[in-house]
Amino acid sequence: IPIWYCKKCGAPNLPKPGRYYRPWRDPPPFNKCSKCGNGEFSGETRILDTWMDSGISPLYNARYGVNQRFYKKTYPATIRPQGKDIVRTWLHYTLLRCTQLTGRSPFDHVWIMGMGMDEKGERMSKSRGNVVDPKPVFEKYGADAFRLWAALEVNLGSDFRYAEARVAGARNTLTKLWNLARFISSFPQARTTKLRPADKWILSELSELVRKSLNGYREFNFFVPATELRDFLWGNFASHYLEMAKTRAYGEGISKADQRAAWSTLHTCLRTMLLLLAPIAPHVSDILWRSLYGKKSVHAENFPKAQWGRRYVHYTKPLTEFNSGVWKAKKEKGLSLSSPIESQIPSGLELFASDLRAMHRIPS
Ligand SMILES: [Zn+2]
Incomplete structure (x- = not known):
């Protein structure tokens, strides 16, 4: 602490600001006490x-x-x-x-x-030699995968363990998004007013995704949008909705209106996912956005609104359970997923019957 005390009157004398002073060993940069004019000092020995x-x-x-x-x-x-x-x-x-x-x-x-730990849960430190240099990881998986991994790993404030396999997992999610975007981009960006029940269902889930993600962002808790997005992307969207809507999107034996409803819903889901993902994976979301939806950057857009209602959310459990049941039955019989199978559409899912029959190839 840069202070010299007058040995006669005890007044603290301060040097001019700017330099680094060591009053415990150096003489003061002045000759006289500012208060009494005495010329003997003792330097401060305490440090902050x-x-x-x-x-x-x-x-x-x-x-x-x-x-x-x-x-x-x-x-x-x-x-x-x-x-x-x-x-x-x-x-x-x-x-x-x-x-x-x-x-x-x-x-x-x-x-x-929280603190970054190594794979065994030990604190990283230079002296232990278990620090992971992030640069080679960026180069191998991309900065967006690393950012997504960091957001996915733990809830706000918790310690996290670094494991390369988990960064690779985040990269797989971005690759999945990329492939979905490529698939969806093969269909026109249609408008529709005649949504099918399956479309209304995924849009209800999309509203839930937006609502939960924005709550997470509001608290700077990126874990919430990251995990919600990942689960929606792989689960309700890719495994269930996309498979249900595929036949309509291709337009096989389907009315134009039903086809347009599938196109519109696929693009609405993708647009919304890109907007929600932009703060966490800024590069991937931006390049997909610019190539599909806008000349301007995705980062110049506003967050989406949960605007599609949530009336169909209660179908999620019976729908996904029915689909999983059919997949399991096909596997047990040694059938491929595209093979026809005899099955009964549950009475609660009659609304979705035509899409479910097309998805699983269930004869009517
Ligand atoms: Zn003095």
Whole structure:
């Protein structure tokens, strides 16, 4: 702490700001006590916690005292992301010093994340040699896969274990999205007012997805939209709806109106998924968006609204259970998924009968 105390009157004497001072070993950069004029001093020997200095980082970033215009634009910030291990130190001293100097809190929100552990759950540290360098991982799987993995791994604030296989899993989800987008892009972006029950069902689930994802984003909890999106993409959307709507989309023995309803619903689902995924996988969502839906970036768009009603959500369980039951029966009989099979459409699912018969090749 840069203070020299007068040996006669005890007054603390401070040097000019700017240099690094070591009062415990160096002579003072002045000759006389500012209070009594005495010339003998004893240097301060105590030091501050290093976080006391780190606490001014928001001011440094905002060029406080250097560029007033820049400072006014950038201070205070919206959010401070940081690890949970430095709440008592960095967060505390930052709030203390910045508020004392400027009279304002340096940020509105604090986003506190858990610690990255190695595969065995041990804390990563340089001395143990178990730190994972992220750069080769980006190069192998892509930055978006790494970001999606980080969002998928744990709920806000929990510690997480790094395992390469799980980054590969996130990459598979992005590859799945890519392949779905390629498939859907082979159909025109039609408008329709005549949705079929299967379309209304997936749009009800899409509304649920939007509602839950936006709740997660509102709390900066990226785990929520990431997991909800992944589950929707692989589950209700790809495994169930897409298979139900495929025959209609291809238009085999189907009315034009029913075909257009499938096209419209497929594109609505894809558009909405891209908008919801954009903050987490910014590159993949943007390139798909620009090649399908807009000249401008997906990042210039607003979040979607949960605008399709949720009336059909209660069909999700019986529908997915029926489909799984048929798949299981085909597997047990050694049939391929595209083979015909005799089966009864449950009475609660009569609404979806034509799509289900086409999907499973159940003769009527
Ligand atoms: Zn003095």
